[in-house]
Amino acid sequence: MTEDHTATAPLLEVTGLRIATTGAASGPATVLDGIALTVAAGECVAVVGESGSGKSLAVRAVAGLLPEGVAVTGGTVRLAGQDVGQLPRAERHALRGRRISLLMQDPFTMLHPQLTCGQQIADGLRADLPALAAARGRRARRAALRAETVRRLAEVGLAPDVADRYPHELSGGMRQRVATAAALAGDPELLVADEPTTALDAANQRAVLELLRGLLDRRGMGLLLITHDLSVAFATCDRVYVLYAGTVLEEGPAADLRRAPRHPYTAALLAAEPSAHVRHERLPTVPGSVPPPGRRTGGCPFADRCPHAAPECRTTAVTLRVPPPLPGRPDSGGRLSACVRLAGIGADLTPPSPVPAATGTVPAVDEDEDEGEDAVPALRIRGVRRTFRDGGDPAVRDVDLTVPAGRITALVGESGSGKTTLARIAAGLETFDEGRVDVGPVPLTAGRLPTRAERARLAPQVQIVFQDPFSSLPPLRTVGATLAEALTAAGRITGDSAAARRARRTELVGQLLDQVGLERSYADRRPAALSGGERQRVALARVFAVRPRLLICDEAVAALDVSVQAQLLNLLADMQRAEGFAVLFITHDLGVVRQIADEAAVMVRGELVERGTVSEVLDDPRHPWTRRMLDAVPGLDPSVSPS
Incomplete structure (x- = not known):
C-alpha cells in the first residue's frame, strides 16, 4: 500500500538529491552531493552560493529540466507529496507551467524573439x-x-x-x-526563480521582489529563489540554504543567518558584500574558487579556502548539525551548520570588518571649466541626443557628461534609462542624432558610425567591457589567441624575426594573465572552460592589451557572485591606480558605485538628473529618483527581518 504524504508534506520536498555528469571520458563526476531542502506553501526560500556550487542545476532538477550530460543519480523530489521522478514523462511535462514554473536569469532564454x-x-x-x-x-x-x-x-x-x-x-x-x-x-503553485533580479536596478529589483512576495501572500504559492545576492536573499526570504560545491553548508531562518552566520563560508560571503553607505580601502575577498566536479575530495569542500581550516576539516564527512549556541545571540530555531570547528571558532567566525577608506572627498569636475591642452578629458559629451523610433521618446536626451583623465566616473540609473546607449555612443558603437562627442582628442560625428580610419584612431582612446563576457569572447579561440590578437592590433608584438615575435607574444600574453590574476596556463583554454569571473578577467586582460585612455565597463560585474565581484573590483581599482586610465563605470548597483567611483552621474529616462562626487550624490541626494534608488537598496541591518 502506498504511503499518503499529501496531508503533512510541504509543497516541495527534496531529499538526498544527487546529480552527476555523464558521458565524460574520465567517468561520472558528482555535481550535487545529497542535498535536502523544503519549501512550504506561502514560503519564500533562498538558495545562495557562488557559481559552480550547483544552485541552478538543483532547481532545474526540481523542474525536470536538467541539460544533456547531467542526470539525477539519487534522492527524491516531491511536489505536494507526489514523487515527481516516478511520474510518466508526459505527466512530468504537464506539471511545468501549471503546478511549477521556472523563471530564468536571462529573459531571452524564456521569451520568443x-x-x-x-x-x-x-x-x-x-x-x-x-x-x-x-x-x-x-x-x-x-x-x-x-x-x-x-x-x-x-x-x-x-x-x-x-x-x-x-x-x-x-x-x-x-x-x-x-x-x-x-x-x-x-x-503555478511553486515558482522557481533563478537569479531573477540580477539585471535590475535597486528600485525595480525591490518592486519585482515585493510583487513576488505579495503573490505568495495572496495565493499561498511557494517561491524557491536562487541568487548570489545575499542582501536580496536576506531581505526577501524566510529561510536560506547556503550551497557550496554541491553541498549544503548551512541553513536556517534568514534573520538568524544574517545576524550571526554559523559557517565560515557564509561569513566570508557576507563580508564581501559591497556597502552603499561606507567605502572601504579594499573589499574582503574569498581566495581561490569553487572546485569543479571531479576535483572535490572528502571532508568539507570549503576547507582549501577557509581561514579556520584544520586537518579534521579535510577528513570529516560533511554533516549538517545543530550549531552550539553563541552567548547573547539566541537563534529562533531551525539552524543547521556543517562546520566541525564551530565550538572552537566561536565568535571569531565572522571576518573583521574591512577598513573604511579615507574620508576626504575628490572634488567634482566643473563641466564648463576649460581644462587646457594638458588636461584633455578622457570623454566629453555635449548636448547628445539619440532617438531610435520616429515619434518615440529619445533614449538619450541632451546629455552633458565629462569623464576626467585618470578618474573613475559611475553612471547609474534604472534599466532602460539610457546608460548602455550612452556608453555605446562613447565607444563608437552607436550613432547619435545631435550634439558633440570627443573621446580624448578624437571627435565623433553625429549621424554616422566612425569610419575604419577613425576606428583606428579611436581604439587606443577607448575600450569597452560588457556584462556578458561569453558573448564577446570568440568561443573557438583560446584565451592566448584572443589576447595575442588584441596585442597585435595595438602594435605591441614586435621583433626582427618570427621567432622573436612569437617569444614576445608569449611573454606579453603571460604578463596580461598575471595582471588579471590568472595562471599563464589559461592561455591554452577556451571560454567555455572558464567560470564567469574568469571570463570577465580575460575580457579585462584583452582591454589592458590595448592600454586605452578610457575604459567603459557596462555592468561588468552585475552577473557575478559577490566574492568574484569583490575580486574584480579590487583588481580594477589596482589597475586604474597603476596605469592611470579613466573609467566610465555603468551600473545599477549603488554599493559598487560607493566602492569604485570618484564621481557619480544619475540618469533617468535618457536625462542626466544629478551628478557630483560619490559622497555628494549618495549621502546628500538632490533628485527624487536618486533618493528612491537609495531607499530601495536591500539592507543587511540585523534589526530588519524579512517580510
Missing part, C-alpha cells in the same frame, strides 16, 4: 480562468485575452502598450518583468 510580449503571456494563461471561460465567440475571447494580459503586465509594473512590443524593443529590466509575467501566467 518573434512573438509579441502579449502573445507570450496569453499563451500561458489557463483556459479555465473565469474571464476567459465566460467569453463567447472569437472576438469576445480576443478581448478577454487582451484584458487579462494587460492586467498581468500591470502586476509587474508595465504599461498596456508593452503587450504589442517585441522583446528586443525592451530594456533588460523590462524583458525580465515580461518574463516574470509569463512565468506566472499559469498561476
Whole structure:
C-alpha cells in the first residue's frame, strides 16, 4: 500500500538529491552531493552560493529540466507529496507551467524573439480562468485575452502598450518583468526563480521582489529563489540554504543567518558584500574558487579556502548539525551548520570588518571649466541626443557628461534609462542624432558610425567591457589567441624575426594573465572552460592589451557572485591606480558605485538628473529618483527581518 504524504508534506520536498555528469571520458563526476531542502506553501526560500556550487542545476532538477550530460543519480523530489521522478514523462511535462514554473536569469532564454510580449503571456494563461471561460465567440475571447494580459503586465509594473512590443524593443529590466509575467501566467503553485533580479536596478529589483512576495501572500504559492545576492536573499526570504560545491553548508531562518552566520563560508560571503553607505580601502575577498566536479575530495569542500581550516576539516564527512549556541545571540530555531570547528571558532567566525577608506572627498569636475591642452578629458559629451523610433521618446536626451583623465566616473540609473546607449555612443558603437562627442582628442560625428580610419584612431582612446563576457569572447579561440590578437592590433608584438615575435607574444600574453590574476596556463583554454569571473578577467586582460585612455565597463560585474565581484573590483581599482586610465563605470548597483567611483552621474529616462562626487550624490541626494534608488537598496541591518 502506498504511503499518503499529501496531508503533512510541504509543497516541495527534496531529499538526498544527487546529480552527476555523464558521458565524460574520465567517468561520472558528482555535481550535487545529497542535498535536502523544503519549501512550504506561502514560503519564500533562498538558495545562495557562488557559481559552480550547483544552485541552478538543483532547481532545474526540481523542474525536470536538467541539460544533456547531467542526470539525477539519487534522492527524491516531491511536489505536494507526489514523487515527481516516478511520474510518466508526459505527466512530468504537464506539471511545468501549471503546478511549477521556472523563471530564468536571462529573459531571452524564456521569451520568443518573434512573438509579441502579449502573445507570450496569453499563451500561458489557463483556459479555465473565469474571464476567459465566460467569453463567447472569437472576438469576445480576443478581448478577454487582451484584458487579462494587460492586467498581468500591470502586476509587474508595465504599461498596456508593452503587450504589442517585441522583446528586443525592451530594456533588460523590462524583458525580465515580461518574463516574470509569463512565468506566472499559469498561476503555478511553486515558482522557481533563478537569479531573477540580477539585471535590475535597486528600485525595480525591490518592486519585482515585493510583487513576488505579495503573490505568495495572496495565493499561498511557494517561491524557491536562487541568487548570489545575499542582501536580496536576506531581505526577501524566510529561510536560506547556503550551497557550496554541491553541498549544503548551512541553513536556517534568514534573520538568524544574517545576524550571526554559523559557517565560515557564509561569513566570508557576507563580508564581501559591497556597502552603499561606507567605502572601504579594499573589499574582503574569498581566495581561490569553487572546485569543479571531479576535483572535490572528502571532508568539507570549503576547507582549501577557509581561514579556520584544520586537518579534521579535510577528513570529516560533511554533516549538517545543530550549531552550539553563541552567548547573547539566541537563534529562533531551525539552524543547521556543517562546520566541525564551530565550538572552537566561536565568535571569531565572522571576518573583521574591512577598513573604511579615507574620508576626504575628490572634488567634482566643473563641466564648463576649460581644462587646457594638458588636461584633455578622457570623454566629453555635449548636448547628445539619440532617438531610435520616429515619434518615440529619445533614449538619450541632451546629455552633458565629462569623464576626467585618470578618474573613475559611475553612471547609474534604472534599466532602460539610457546608460548602455550612452556608453555605446562613447565607444563608437552607436550613432547619435545631435550634439558633440570627443573621446580624448578624437571627435565623433553625429549621424554616422566612425569610419575604419577613425576606428583606428579611436581604439587606443577607448575600450569597452560588457556584462556578458561569453558573448564577446570568440568561443573557438583560446584565451592566448584572443589576447595575442588584441596585442597585435595595438602594435605591441614586435621583433626582427618570427621567432622573436612569437617569444614576445608569449611573454606579453603571460604578463596580461598575471595582471588579471590568472595562471599563464589559461592561455591554452577556451571560454567555455572558464567560470564567469574568469571570463570577465580575460575580457579585462584583452582591454589592458590595448592600454586605452578610457575604459567603459557596462555592468561588468552585475552577473557575478559577490566574492568574484569583490575580486574584480579590487583588481580594477589596482589597475586604474597603476596605469592611470579613466573609467566610465555603468551600473545599477549603488554599493559598487560607493566602492569604485570618484564621481557619480544619475540618469533617468535618457536625462542626466544629478551628478557630483560619490559622497555628494549618495549621502546628500538632490533628485527624487536618486533618493528612491537609495531607499530601495536591500539592507543587511540585523534589526530588519524579512517580510
